[in-house]
Amino acid sequence: MSVKQAELMMLFVTFSWSSSYLLMKIALTGVDPFTLMCLRFTIAFVCVLPLLLKTIKICSKRTVAKGLFLGFMVYASLIGTIVGLKHTTASTAAFLGTTAVVLVPIIEGVWQRKMPPMLTILSIALAFVGLVLFTVKDGLSLDIGALYCLWGAFGYAVYIVVVGRIANEKDMFPATLMQFGAIAIFSGLSAYIFETPHLPQTGMQWGAILGLAVICSAFCFVMQSIVQRYLSPSRTGLIFSMEPVFAAILAYFFLNEVMDGQGLIGALLIMIANVLKNIVYRIRYVNAQRKRKVWNRKRMV
Known part of the structure; x- marks a missing residue:
């Protein structure tokens, strides 16, 4: 796969x-x-099950525990996003969801007890102003749906940080497949405890759930894991920043x-914050590549 083909495929994944x-x-x-989440990820798990069976040899009790833990983190963040969607617009949820990328350095900074770069601080400040514009309406009233979506974004940011810590472990791929289950x-x-579960009543509702399960979950996960091998993290992040635009x-x-x-001003500020954060990723990636080349050169000498 060429870089151009990888970029186009990543753009399709983002869409x-x-x-x-x-x-x-x-x-x-x-x-x-909760019923929606259960149907979506049950179907998605069935779709990725053949891939999981191929990696069963490297699975252990720790792999299962890791899959359960990662799944619970995604489950907790999705509660915020899905409940938020019942009270706010899809475009608002999409723009607020992308703030997870900007929230990551805050969580990492607290974890590592160090100050992030100034460009990252600027992106955080812009994202914060954008969040205020989205969540505060008519002067003082709060958009409860936007607050739930912010909960989802924060939860997913924590998930990103945790995955980054364990991404190089050999059983990470089967663990991430298990998280669907x-x-x-x-x-x-949760559906059994808090809801009265029932199946969708129309073809459109079933189509939406199948689209969420097969395309937005199973397909996107597998394809993203393949395509990212051909793209730098900064380029991947820049393509992903188009997600809320497509959603809107x-x-x-x-x-x-x-x-x-x-809302438009808030969306613009969040987009600028995401672009600045991707510039930080690009700088770090280029510096890491430069250091690696210097190290290899010294090793050859």
Whole structure:
């Protein structure tokens, strides 16, 4: 696969991710949040099960425990996003979801007890102003849906940091496949306790759930893991920054969602924050590559 083909495939993956907000909004008209999560990830787990069986030789009890832990983290963050979608627009949820990338350095800084670079601090400040514009409406009232989406973004940021710590472990791939099953289990238990589970009633609702499971979960996960081998982290992050833009366009055409002036300014600030964060990633990546070349040169001498 060439770099150009990888970029186009990653752009398609990003577009598919962005459609999840529209599909969740449609699915929520027929089923409750926990039931939706259970159906989505049960189907997704069945789709990736053949891949999991191929890696069964390197699995252990620790792999299963890791898959359950990762699944619970995604489950906890998705609660915020899905509940938020019941109270706010798909485009708002998408833009707030991308703040997870900006929240990562805050969590890493607290974890490592060190100050992030100034460019990262600037991106955090811009994202914070954008968040305020999204969550505070009409002067003082709070958008409860936006607050739930922010919960989801924070939870996913924690997940990114944790995965970054264990990404190089040899059983990481089967553990990440197992997390689909873990999410389905946690969601199924929650649906049984807090909801009255029932299946979708229309073809459109079933189509939305199948799209979420097969395309937005199983396909995107596998394809992203393949394509990222051919792209630098900074380029991948820059392509991913298009996700809320795609989501807003889809929401406009299919849900008739239009942002007001305050929302547009907030969205713009969050987009700028994401671009600045990707510039930081690019600088770090280039510096790491330069150090590696220098080290290899010295080793050859």
